[in-house]
Structure formats: C-alpha cells, structure tokens
Amino acid sequence: MGLRFTNSPLDVFKAREAPPTHYLLKIQSFNSFTRSLEKYSSDKFEVGDYKWRLTIYPGGNKDRGGQGHISIFLTLADTSSLPVGWELHAIFNFFVYDQLRDKYFSHTDNQLRRFHTMKMEWGEAKFVELQVFNDSSNGYLIDDACVFGAEVFVLKQTRKxxxxxxxxxxxxxxxxxxxxxxxxxxxxxxxxxxxxxxxxxxxxxxxxxxxxxxxxxxxxxxxxxxxxxxxxxxxxxxxxxxxxxxxxxxxxxxxxxxxxxxxxxxxxxxxxxxxxxxxxxxxxxxxxxxxxxxxxxxxxxxxxxxxxxx
CATH class of the missing domain: 2.60.210.10 (Apoptosis, Tumor Necrosis Factor Receptor Associated Protein 2; Chain A)
Structure with a gap:
C-alpha cells in the first residue's frame, strides 16, 4: 500500500530517493508526541533570505477540517524586518519518509502560494490519513519514529x-x-x-x-x-x-x-x-x-x- 493524500482528487503521490532540500524533522516517540502536544513548530530554517517554520499537527488541525489526518503547515517567521506592504510568492512541498523503501513521498504538484501580512501560513490540513500513517507496513511510522520534510523555493519579483x-x-x-x-x-x-x-x-x-x-x-x-x-x-x-x-x-x-x-x-x-x-x-x-x-x-x-x- 502506498501513501494516500485524500485531499487530492486522484489520490496521486510521487516518491523519490533524494531527501528534501531545505528541512528535515525527525520525531521520536510519535505516539507520546500525539498525546501531549496538539501541534509542534520546528526551529527556524532559512530559505531565500527568509526564515520559516514547519508546523505538524499529529492528530490533525481540527479547526481546518484535518480530523483523522496529520496536518502540516509552512509558516513565514520573523517578518518584523520586512518593508511595509511586503509580499512574496513561494513554491513549496511537504514530504514524509518511507523508512522501509528508503523513499520520500510528496504530492505530485508543487504548491505556489502568496505570503503577506494577512496570510503568513499555508499548508495541508489533510496531508496523510492517520490510519495509513500508523500502519507500520507502509513504512512511515517505524519503532514509533517518523520523518517529515519541506522544500521551499522563493520566487524573485522580477516582473516589469x-x-x-x-x-x-x-x-x-x-x-x-x-x-x-x-x-x-x-x-x-x-x-x-x-x-x-x-x-x-x-x-x-x-x-x-x-x-x-x-x-x-x-x-x-x-x-x-x-x-x-x-x-x-x-x-x-x-x-x-x-x-x-x-x-x-x-x-x-x-x-x-x-x-x-x-x-x-x-x-x-x-x-x-x-x-x-x-x-x-x-x-x-x-x-x-x-x-x-x-x-x-x-x-x-x-x-x-x-x-x-x-
């Protein structure tokens, strides 16, 4: 059985051997993590001269309809130094690691989103079903450990x-x-x-x-x-x-x-x-x-x- 993204109309995913370029988050004792924390925000990582965080909801972001799933979001951090009226466009993608097959799974389509003062976070409320994720035969949760990742590509504003x-x-x-x-x-x-x-x-x-x-x-x-x-x-x-x-x-x-x-x-x-x-x-x-x-x-x-x- 492969990874299934239920918010994709065709449940399409892709696999690759190369790890995500910009950030990896390994979680030990995932079930304890699920019981004690509603969400976890990673340390800051820098891409394209901006700082970002990866936020995981192990039991799903219920406010956004993520029940029964793992939710994952990309957040733009440290915006206080940006000019008034700032905005940026970024292409990003999320990954989960299949430890049995040594492959990283993600959506087939990279996401292009506009970040600005009123919208500093984008992501997937239904990134992967918990039932699929928790089944060790799928390779995503082995010995109660898992790995998520992210790639972010900031588009430079060159339009004239x-x-x-x-x-x-x-x-x-x-x-x-x-x-x-x-x-x-x-x-x-x-x-x-x-x-x-x-x-x-x-x-x-x-x-x-x-x-x-x-x-x-x-x-x-x-x-x-x-x-x-x-x-x-x-x-x-x-x-x-x-x-x-x-x-x-x-x-x-x-x-x-x-x-x-x-x-x-x-x-x-x-x-x-x-x-x-x-x-x-x-x-x-x-x-x-x-x-x-x-x-x-x-x-x-x-x-x-x-x-x-x-």
Missing amino acids: AECLSTLEKPNTGSYTWMINPFSFLTLDRYESQWFVAGGHRWRILIHPCGIGAGKGNSVSAFLSLDESTLPPDTRLVVRFTIRVLDQNEPKADPFEFTDEDHFGASFLARGAQKFMPLGKLNDPKQPYLVGDICVMEADVTLFGTISTAS
Missing part, C-alpha cells in the same frame, strides 16, 4: 510593466552632414553636430574603417541619442534612416539604411556595423565620394514613448 504612449502625429527631423575632406579621417570614430528631432537631440556617428563585423571592409554608421534629453525609465519608438547622397544626381536613389527600433538608456545608438562597403564608397565610378567630400543625412521619426516600472 510598460506603458506605450503614441503620438497623434509622428514627430520628424532631418540633418545633413558634409564630411570634407573624407580622406583625412584617421581616427576610429567621428560624430556629427547635434540636431533636434522629436524633442530629443541626435547625431550621426561613423567609424570610417568599420567596427565589429564591418571592421576593415565597411563604413559603420549609427544614429546616437543624447541621453540628457531622455526622461528616466523611458524608451523612444523611432524609425530612422542614415544615407549617403548621390552627389552627381541629387534626385537619384541614395545609399541608405533604415531601421525601426527602441532607443533608451541601455541602447543609445542604433545602426549598422556593415553600413556601406569601403570598396563601394571609394570606387571613383560611384557618386558617393566626390572631390573627397561625402554627404550623409539622417531622418528621424518619433512615433511614441515607452515608460517602464517594476
């Missing part, structure tokens, strides 16, 4: 929320940067003057000999946001284009890169490491570098803002 505010009319801005003479660009990177679009300051940033995947083979180009114009915990929803103009035919299609992305404190620059092949830019048959002059443009369209909060 965001609010998207879109503009009724997208806000746009453009900037033209004439680089002359281009062949004199010997540094790793160069930046244009700041320009305003959508109420924020931007500039074009280039690496003439490329970076990352574009190093040595391309011009790398990026649109960069001035963080000082960005409110805290805010991102911008932006579509932007960086282009190199055809200087021979102003109305001809330019060489350009377009993207739609978020700009925020963690990602102030967006663009392409392989923006334009160096061979294409330096090809005298191409109209992009004329008289050692390169003309770049940036178009920026702000569609909205995203504010975030934990």
